[in-house]
Amino acid sequence: MSIKSPTIFQRKRLAISLSLLGAFLGSCVHASYAVAQDIKVALIAGKTGALEAYAKETETGFMMGLEYMTGGKMEINGKKIKVIIKDDQSKPDMGRTLLAEAYGDDKVDIAVGTTSSGSALAMLPVAEEYKKILIIEPAVADAITGDKWNRYIFRTSRNSMQDALAAASTIKAGGSIAFLAQDYAFGRDAVKAAKEALATAGSKAKVVHEEYAAQTSTDFTAPAQRIFDALKNKPEPRILQIVWAGPSPMNKLADLKPERFGINLAPGGNILPVMKLWKSYVGTQGTIYYYYDFPKNKMNDWLVAEHTKRFKAPPDFFTAGGFAAASAVYTALSKAQSTNTEKLITAMEGMEFDTPKGKMNFRKEDHQALQSMYHFKIKKDQKNEWDLLELVREIPANEIPVPVKNKR
Template sequence: MKKLIPLLLPVLVAAAFAPAAASAQDLKVALIAGKTGVLEAYAKETETGFMMGLEYLTGGKMEINGRKLKVIVKDDQSKPDLGRTLLAEAYGDDKVDIAVGTSSSGSAIAMLPVALEYKKVLIVEPAVADAITGDKWNRYIFRTARNSTQDAAAAAAVSPAGSYAFLAQDYAFGRDGVKAAKVALAAAGRKTNVVHEEYAPQTATDFTASAQRLFDALKDKPQPRVLSIVWAGPHPMNKIADMKPERYGITLAPNGNILPVLKTWKNFGGTEGTIYYYYAFPKNKMNDWLVAEHTKRYKAPPDMFTAGGFAAASAVVTALTRAGSGDSEKLVAAMEGMEFETPKGKMSFRKEDHQAIQSMYHFRIKKQQKSEWDLLELVREIPASEMPVPVRNKR
């Protein structure tokens, strides 16, 4: 028996230290964003918000359950093929426990099958297309971003009866946005008539022909005549306004946008719309910290996608904390129905499709703007209960 002790001792020592070694392993998160290309501004805001969120939620330690948190950032340039490749690289080569991304709905949709192939969680932020949590969804997909239907339902809640036409980008975000808007307008119970849909390239800069077709479709229809613009990136509203749609009794209805775009809408004082986030609207401790700290560091308040990145960080930290590890099945179990705090307030992942259920905001563009960033006034917060979002996957 004595002869066995020297042989067993190294094994017992190794076993004793194995849990400690495993617990000391880094937790790895990939953040994929379109940092170059048409959605560059969105991606930069998302990254800033994500890193500030991790800082806030870990008390600056960048640790979860005693394990260091490592973030790997990748630029997919809003290209679907590249997004798919980078996510596979993150799961396969970098061995990340969880991934977040991306800016473009087209790229995000291309990434969804990769999450299924590797059986790894992907939190979609900030891509909006309904298909992500709809017919393209799989059980490893969670989304902190709002979807097109949430955008549309919020807009429909403040839209009058009348004649509508849409200008949108010719890719997943634009087409899903218009489809959702039409359904939401019909569901709102007011008499509306959608007379035309116009789709332009994502990088379009000349809207002369598109605008004329929209004007021609609307000009003889019952009033009010509303031209709704569903657009991501550099916004065409000022260019459309320069063509004087008011000649035909047409008013413009923009979707919410980032602060640099909102700053260019001074001439539309009194115009109302809906938005995912505006820094002055939510009243909670987390948003107070984000606004104060972001303004201190960057000399400007946080923007729409800054808040989105922060929300994704909160989902990551909450999930990894609850799961106790980066194991995918434990993460999925922890995240289904999970509530987590964000700068907008509490969100929760719906069990059926993992879409984050959240409130939206009805705004009015201020006629009197007291400072560079004093742009919007709150009409009211629209609770999630007023925005019914159907489950569209095949679960």
């Protein structure tokens, strides 16, 4: 049986069919590639437990930051951004597990988190194992960018030493200081940093007592008495520095009348619902990472106006932190033009980026974001429930000489 050669018409029709099939298969591959190229970011936060309020603010700020940076498109370099949110309940083992899940199962390009310093420290080796970027926000323990650091870790949040150096810059004269702090990594790390910061700032004040209380403490009578006994006969000014995450014990300490012994309370900055309770302590001074009315820039103007419109309240301490992390993510991906980890590290080391506080930059040596802080005092004339603080002075980053401690 003879087989006839295809006619010219049949050959043309076959060629067209093959061409269409190729185009179809190519479009399928392109569509698959486009989906695979969506940028995935994991946001891990302690949304359950004592730090829940902080975590929720971080999430709000992060999503608003991406909205602002992308003009509402939620795209970077033409690729859609997908944010995967996970709750580690501020538990180190869960933080470690969820980050591994994000890198391994979810295939995220970058991760951001977390609220608790203990959980953040547990996550650091996971980033190194998977060779993926982890931006720390808002955990503050110095060890994160210190002896526990690795090259995949960047931090937008301030660290304990930045807090301490800012506070020390306001206490350069002599006097006596006691600390009340929570008895876990954050509190002990903060007091250690504060003592070092006083020496770095050249302060003549002397630390005469350190008091540590359980995170769940509600009765401060006994700790306060020990503090008062330690301070009452020491040189003035006598300052009780409060280092506390969550609901502050400041009011309870004030009820015990430290002024009887010439002792002044010095709170660290806190979230707005906590600081609202300080209205009776007009003139009391402290330092803070962010207060909505202090920074004067276009980004903060948008955040304050938009947050107030949506939530009937101004943005808070951790809202600004989440926003800063989003700005770092957007700036890094835009600069690197890639999700490749090595290209991101190259782009991020020394990178300057805008935040509601103004410009920050990732120091090349340890990837800590260098940034301004604020010296405040509690206002006398408060116009509304959120009109709480008066700016004494912005403390610029170049006056906060954070030491490099990662032994890179």
